[in-house]
Amino acid sequence: MALAGELQRDAKATKPAAREFKPVDMPELEYTPGLAKEMAPLYEKVRHVVPSIEWPFFAPYIHAINRLKKERDAVILAHNYQTPEIFHCVSDIAGDSLQLAKEATKVEASVIVQCGVHFMAETSKLLNPQKTVLIPDVKAGCSLAESITGADVRLLRQKYPGVPIVTYVNTSAEVKAESDICCTSSNALKVVESFGTDRVLCIPDEYLAQNIAKQTSVKIIAWKGHCEVHERFTPEELRQYRKDDPNIVIIAHPECPPAVVAEADFSGSTSGMIDWVKKNKPARVVMVTECSMSDNVAVEYPDVEFVRPCNLCPHMKRISLKNILDSLVYMREEVTVDPAIAVRARAAVERMINLKN
Ligand code: 13P
Ligand code: SF4
Numbered sequence: 001m002a003l004a005g006e007l008q009r010d011a012k013a014t015k016p017a018a019r020e021f022k023p024v025d026m027p028e029l030e031y032t033p034g035l036a037k038e039m040a041p042l043y044e045k046v047r048h049v050v051p052s053i054e055w056p057f058f059a060p061y062i063h064a065i066n067r068l069k070k071e072r073d074a075v076i077l078a079h080n081y082q083t084p085e086i087f088h089c090v091s092d093i094a095g096d097s098l099q100l101a102k103e104a105t106k107v108e109a110s111v112i113v114q115c116g117v118h119f120m121a122e123t124s125k126l127l128n129p130q131k132t133v134l135i136p137d138v139k140a141g142c143s144l145a146e147s148i149t150g151a152d153v154r155l156l157r158q159k160y161p162g163v164p165i166v167t168y169v170n171t172s173a174e175v176k177a178e179s180d181i182c183c184t185s186s187n188a189l190k191v192v193e194s195f196g197t198d199r200v201l202c203i204p205d206e207y208l209a210q211n212i213a214k215q216t217s218v219k220i221i222a223w224k225g226h227c228e229v230h231e232r233f234t235p236e237e238l239r240q241y242r243k244d245d246p247n248i249v250i251i252a253h254p255e256c257p258p259a260v261v262a263e264a265d266f267s268g269s270t271s272g273m274i275d276w277v278k279k280n281k282p283a284r285v286v287m288v289t290e291c292s293m294s295d296n297v298a299v300e301y302p303d304v305e306f307v308r309p310c311n312l313c314p315h316m317k318r319i320s321l322k323n324i325l326d327s328l329v330y331m332r333e334e335v336t337v338d339p340a341i342a343v344r345a346r347a348a349v350e351r352m353i354n355l356k357n
Helices: 033-045 056-073 097-104 118-127 148-161 171-175 189-194 206-213 235-244 260-261 270-280 290-299 323-328 339-353
Strands: 073-077 093-095 110-115 133-135 163-169 181-183 199-203 220-221 249-252 284-288 306-307
Touching: 033 056, 056 073, 056 290, 056 323, 073 097, 073 189, 093 097, 093 323, 097 118, 097 270, 110 118, 110 270, 110 323, 118 133, 118 171, 148 171, 163 189, 171 323, 171 339, 181 189, 181 339, 189 199, 189 206, 189 306, 189 323, 199 206, 206 220, 235 249, 235 260, 235 284, 249 270, 270 284, 270 290, 284 290, 290 306
Parallel strands: 073 093, 073 110, 110 133, 163 181, 163 199, 199 220, 249 284, 284 306
Antiparallel strands: none
């Protein structure tokens, strides 16, 4: 049975690579004493979050991926929700959705391997039409992206003529193409207010829209899409954390229901949350978001204690060292966007990126 939001898409649904790539052999994946020695400094960095029993399995993959990246002239972009062995050991650029979209415009390599979900890979492709964009598992979807179609947006435009449509980047290129501008969780308020109108459609994340509505006088019209990871958090759960430890600090992603965000000390995008920890160095903190984030941040801040509610995103977790290596060996799965859709979707993403402060 398909997971909620899982993409019903397979390799055949994407067009074949336009460019020919030299075949390479699958590297040997043996944890030899020599490899163990070479990789020891990297393990030192992640040893608090990667169990020693797993390292002999990960290390040969990491080694092979980093070598093959050079051979393929590839960069790896990784979202903050990727597991630590991906985030810290093979990625070239890591960040939140906005940072990844911005960095994608600056990539010089000819191949991008997107370690994240499909809409992120599509965004990279929109911004790099000449480059080969690969996603290690083409079924890595998103419940928000699956909650709305281009036809839905066209109907909304008919229903609300003249009202600007702001679309969260967690959507397909087809949905972006029907929108006036995109936003991410880190710039949604700025984007909504950029029109100077009294009403704005902010789709498809209902909770993000409601959380933004609390910070602006613009009337926000929402859609009923939800993130299947963040919708599971409850205000009772957060109150229990405080009851257990009155000194605990709670920071939450704005994809959480407003009642959850109201219980938090701070709310921001994944990178906003990381920056908050960096600046405030709390003794104990709960990051109310996807599970791997705390592991990734814990590597950088060993003095901060992270309480880790473990809500995993099953789509983000489709990406593994094994399928990243397969991606580079076999140059799959290539992400393509219909050129007629791409031109309009790109305009919506670029409008967001070019928005002045
Ligand atoms: P950020 O833009 O905060 O990284 O969040 C996007 C997201 O939810 C990815 O799943
Ligand atoms: Fe989508 Fe939620 Fe997963 Fe992010 S965490 S990719 S919003 S389902």
